[in-house]
Amino acid sequence: KQEVTQIPAALSVPEGENLVLNCSFTDSAIYNLQWFRQDPGKGLTSLLLIQSSQREQTSGRLNASLDKSSGRSTLYIAASQPGDSATYLCAAPTDSWGKLQFGAGTQVVVTP
């Protein structure tokens, strides 16, 4: 069974620093890996989806990498801003129909 882990559980950085968020998964035969953002009391917002055939995916200040051999994905957020404060979750499908296994998330605080 796919297991997804995110370490650390919480992270605080000063504004302007680059953020590096880690995600580990146990089954390297994944279809894709997804990164989401969740603000307090809100639903999830999709940030990036990396297909299994890709090594990385970029959107604006966000860049996500995928290394299936080591079972790791990393989300980079360049030049962090206070508005980036949120919980970031990664998730990997457990089957071909898209059932997702989520990590517990990393809570990020960007201080002005």
Added chain:
Amino acid sequence: DGGITQSPKYLFRKEGQNVTLSCEQNLNHDAMYWYRQDPGQGLRLIYYSQIVNDFQKGDIAEGYSVSREKKESFPLTVTSAQKNPTAFYLCASSYREPDTQYFGPGTRLTVL
């Protein structure tokens, strides 16, 4: 605007009552999902449906029931058999193949 709606935003239930949470999508997605989120934990899958009139149990289906009579709608009933129903409930949808899941804003259920 295309998207997923959930209602109500807040729901209070007395012991022994059944309650139904609504989830509607106009994205023309085939697959729909229900997740439960508890504080400090990742999302756990309750039920999912890949096509109309078909659904499967997720990891924590006990005490819950669903129906999928229309493509756009996937209501979740929390029955009195669910021992600890207080949680944040999130509905999501996607195309059939493993693809980006889009989430609704969530329903916070509290048992009084």
